[in-house]
Amino acid sequence: PQGYAGPGRPGPGRTTIPDLGDARAAVVREHGAAPAVGAHSPGRATTVLAVRDGLPVERLVLVAAITDVLGEVDGFADLLRLSQPTRGLLRGMLSDLAGRPLGELDVRETVRTHPVPPALVVHDRADKEVPYPVGAALAAAWPEGELLTTEGLGHHRLLRDPEVVRAVVDYVTPVREAAPAERDLARRTA
Numbered sequence: 001p002q003g004y005a006g007p008g009r010p011g012p013g014r015t016t017i018p019d020l021g022d023a024r025a026a027v028v029r030e031h032g033a034a035p036a037v038g039a040h041s042p043g044r045a046t047t048v049l050a051v052r053d054g055l056p057v058e059r060l061v062l063v064a065a066i067t068d069v070l071g072e073v074d075g076f077a078d079l080l081r082l083s084q085p086t087r088g089l090l091r092g093m094l095s096d097l098a099g100r101p102l103g104e105l106d107v108r109e110t111v112r113t114h115p116v117p118p119a120l121v122v123h124d125r126a127d128k129e130v131p132y133p134v135g136a137a138l139a140a141a142w143p144e145g146e147l148l149t150t151e152g153l154g155h156h157r158l159l160r161d162p163e164v165v166r167a168v169v170d171y172v173t174p175v176r177e178a179a180p181a182e183r184d185l186a187r188r189t190a
Helices: 017-031 043-052 069-080 084-098 107-113 132-141 162-172 180-189
Strands: 034-040 057-063 119-124 145-150
Touching: 017 034, 017 043, 034 043, 034 162, 043 057, 043 107, 057 162, 069 084, 107 132, 119 132, 119 162, 132 145, 145 162
Parallel strands: 034 057, 057 119, 119 145
Antiparallel strands: none
16 A cells, blocks of 8 residues: 555565664655654664664654664574574574674664764663663763663553653753844843
């Protein structure tokens, strides 16, 4: 149907992080730059990859963000007790599927090698899927990074917590100083 993208690299009903990054870029081409983009968990890789590839954005919000794709792959390989040759094959297959080296999906590499906009990192101390120190380290490494720490919201509940939503909205809503002409008008009418 019109308005729907065709199948990505892995086929119908499936996608990859680079495919999602390409989709963000297509939205910008069609509708213009977004002043801010938010991403949760693996969506972080999509967003940071799009920024790495030139997505224009003024601010990012990274919620419960995974930073090390290769580490996640290695953790999966450890869980399955894969041999070193099988790990190499897995990495190669995932790299082929992504259409680029997996290292390009690593946030830490992007922060070291590419300009990035300011970012608010939101992470909960009780996150069982992405440990809190991952988010804290990301905020510390990010140029102009800020950390919003929550307590007891875990990996998903923080997305709908009213205080978190308010903090994110405040972060991405630009505070515009009145232009000189507006200030002058305000003084004259007061």
